Amino acid sequence: MxxxxxxxxxxxxxxxxxxxxxxxxxxxxxxxxxxxxxxxxxxxxxxxxxxxxxxxxxxxxxxxxxxxxxxxxxxxxxxxxxxxxxxxxxxxxxxxxxxxxxxxxxxxxxxxxxxxxxxxxxxxxxxxxxxxxxxxxxxxxxxGAPLVGLFDMLWLAGRPGRAAALNIGGIANATVTGEAPAAFDTGPGNALIDAAVAIVTGGAEHIDRAGARAARGTIDADLLKQLLAEPYYSMRPPKSTGKELFNRAYLERVLRDRPLAPEDIVATVTALTAHTIADALEPFGLTEVIASGGGTHNPTLLAMVRDRLGATRLRTSDELGLPSAxxxxxxxxxxxxxxxxxxxxxxxxxxxxxxxxxxxxxxxxxxxxxxxxxxxxxxxxxxxxx
Missing domain, CATH: 3.30.420.40 (ATPase, nucleotide binding domain)
Structure with a gap:
């Protein structure tokens, strides 16, 4: 067809x-x-x-x-x-x-x-x-989400070791393959990064192009700790979420009375995405993670994810013949x-x-x-x- x-x-x-x-x-x-x-x-x-x-x-x-x-x-x-x-x-x-x-x-x-x-x-x-x-x-x-689980399982069937497909869109989601498959939303992908850029630019921009702002910033440990305390991250899969939770108003509440430099806010929220992705995947003992979605165009984010994954290899779907977009x-x-x-x-x-x-x-x-x-x-x- x-x-x-x-x-x-x-x-x-x-x-x-x-x-x-x-x-x-x-x-x-x-x-x-x-x-x-x-x-x-x-x-x-x-x-x-x-x-x-x-x-x-x-x-x-x-x-x-x-x-x-x-x-x-x-x-x-x-x-x-x-x-x-x-x-x-x-x-x-x-x-x-x-x-x-x-x-x-x-x-x-x-x-x-x-x-x-x-x-x-x-x-x-x-x-x-x-x-x-x-x-x-x-x-x-x-x-009802993520609904690409069956596709990912068929696509990655037969790969050596244990692989996971990761999509970093507004919300990040993953499919873990193998004898005990799992699929779930890990949390925000680009959603809070985009919200952070909109906040620090007064709405003039909405995307951290090529991760440039995050690359110039410094991660604020206290803000990251507060963001990581969100109960969603400790829930067991299967689970799903969306911008009903992770939106600009959510981030504005967390940032209230925090006098941080704009680049530090973007860097910290970018680190949040990397931490929550890696932390969600860590229990599965993966040998490789194959990423797709708009987040793959953010080298700062990918570097943070790669660092958090440690020995687990991070690749993009393009390397397997499937264009990320x-x-x-x-x-x-x-x-x-x-x-x-x-x-x-x-x-x-x-x-x-x-x-x-x-x-x-x-x-x-x-x-x-x-x-x-x-x-x-x-x-x-x-x-x-x-």
Whole structure:
């Protein structure tokens, strides 16, 4: 199948599209990445989206407008990707949508909300769309996040030693492979780093480009200790979190009455991400960690993570043939492929669900939708080529 995976993560900055040709041979899923493109949200839409996120509050009219506008933006990106990658012949689109709320209380996920109405995508492209992947896992008692666990397990199957996949987006998440797999959000990835930059620049900047500010700063031990006292970090996986907890208001409360230099604040929050990632992975006795996501473009952060991991080797997914920027959109392309073939896309050990589930909802093309007949067993491994 020719599949487009669409993704916008917890940094809320752009929509990523991956074109993939997916097939199954024996027990192996073969994924060939045809192309990758990324398109930023229009500035006005991004501003409205960020204003609607916790701790902000919105009315239902704003939710409706955002659902429509985000769906239209996803549709435009999907149409562009289809034309560029497949000449208008795509078979399926898998859209993660834009997470605006992940409802977790006392360690239990009760619901999740992704906006980006898939009908706009199906209407614009004439292609069936799989969307709303997370809700089914939550209904089955799981966390609904991170939902790339099965993809990571297939992708890293057979590697020597014990490996983990790490994605550093707004929130950082990890999948630990092996006989006793696990997947969980480690805590903030770029979320608090971005918030720190926004605070120290008065909103003029929102990203620590190439980790330059953190590199100039000094880590404040007292602030880091206070940040590390957050109860989330001591919770056992499976667990998930989001910007409902780790947001600008959270950081502003911690920083209150702390007269620190701007670069020291950014350096300390960057160290928090590195510490919480390494501390979460330490109990698993890993031999290698394979990182992807926007955080891999921050050399200061990667150096801190590498230092904290000690003897565990840190690599990027690019070294294994999977472009870091394409990782999550590729994963959802694979999940969409599994869904339309009637195969489960979750792993209970990773999400904590009572059982594996066929994920998502299907929006058909205008002429309807015929399910493919799966003539293969669930794959046991996955290869990626470009």
């Amino acid at each position: 020719r599949v487009i995976g669409l993704m916008s993560g917890t940094s809320h900055d752009a929509i990523d599209a991956v074109g993939a040709e997916i097939s199954v041979r024996d027990d192996t899923m073969l994924v060939r990445i045809v192309g990758l493109l990324s398109r930023p949200y229009p500035e006005q839409l991004r501003s409205e989206l960020i204003a609607a996120l916790p701790p902000g509050s919105v009315d239902m009219a704003a939710v409706c407008r955002l659902d429509t506008a985000i769906g239209q933006e996803f549709a435009a990106v999907a149409a562009e990707a289809d034309a560029e990658f497949f000449g208008g012949t795509v078979d399926l689109i898998a859209s993660h949508g834009q997470t605006v709320y992940h409802w977790v209380r006392e360690g239990t996920a009760h619901g999740t909300l992704q906006l980006g109405q898939p009908a706009w995508i199906a209407e614009r492209t004439g292609t069936p769309v799989v969307s709303d992947f997370r809700a089914r896992d939550i209904a089955a008692g799981g966390q 394409a990782k999550e959109a590729t994963a959802f392309a694979v999940l969409g492929f599994l869904t339309v073939h009637g195969l489960t896309g979750s792993h209970p050990a990773c999400t904590g669900a009572a059982h594996a589930s066929v994920l998502g909802s299907i929006t058909p093309r205008v002429t309807g939708f015929a399910f493919p007949t799966a003539s293969f067993a669930p794959p046991r491994r996955l290869t990626v080529s470009g």
